[in-house]
Amino acid sequence: MHSPELLKGTLQTIILKLLADHGKMYGYEITQKVKELSDGSLALTEGALYPTLHKLEAEGLLSTEKVSLGKRVRKYYTLTEIGRSSIQKRIEDFESFISTMFNVLQLRPIGS
């Protein structure tokens, strides 16, 4: 498991990219997808996830839709236009940050 400190500031990017790649998702599904894609090494806690989803919704990047399954209600999140248009920049910012960190730490790029 990674030091959770390193996760800070990347959660919004993860959520937005997952929604871009997989269409509408609900909260629990996002936690499972992250676990799967990271081979179990990243575990989103719900205390981090739900406030972030709500914040992104409040900022207009996500919209929600409630779907009933019997008595249970699932809340699906979808990217809005604004949300979708914000992703490319976030990804670029992340990659640029990584690149800078590699320079500062004087490490070799991954894959070379």
Add this chain to the structure above:
Amino acid sequence: MHSPELLKGTLQTIILKLLADHGKMYGYEITQKVKELSDGSLALTEGALYPTLHKLEAEGLLSTEKVSLGKRVRKYYTLTEIGRSSIQKRIEDFESFISTMFNVLQLRPIGS
């Protein structure tokens, strides 16, 4: 300039690696070195730097030495044994985290 959010959790690693690569350094020198290595895109604020240096010292990873230059006093930081032995793991943790993030975000590795 990078979103400062992404910097969170990486400052200790930066400081330790800089000291490993460049020997003893003082606080202001560290801020300048980071600015130089990042081509001006990372600016450590002093409010972040000094508390972190003091914390690393309190944890036994750094030791200090005061050097007078005329009336001015410079405070040099050096890695202790413990500090030096902690670096490899921090670097590996960082690289592992990046690798995981690339998987989760489904990005191509840098340099490929």
Add this chain to the structure above:
DNA sequence: TCGTATTACCTAAGACTCTAATGTATTGAA
């Protein structure tokens, strides 16, 4: 059928790390 695990939503207190602002003082250059 009964208990437990899983699914599924959520909040709240507190820790931690940062930013922005501020303070002090020395040194060097215009």
Add this chain to the structure above:
DNA sequence: TTCAATACATTAGAGTCTTAGGTAATACGA
């Protein structure tokens, strides 16, 4: 002589996380 740069530092407050807790439906094995 005055302003920028050097050099140390602290503080209030913002933001993001962890840990812990709460509620409830559903699925599954004993």
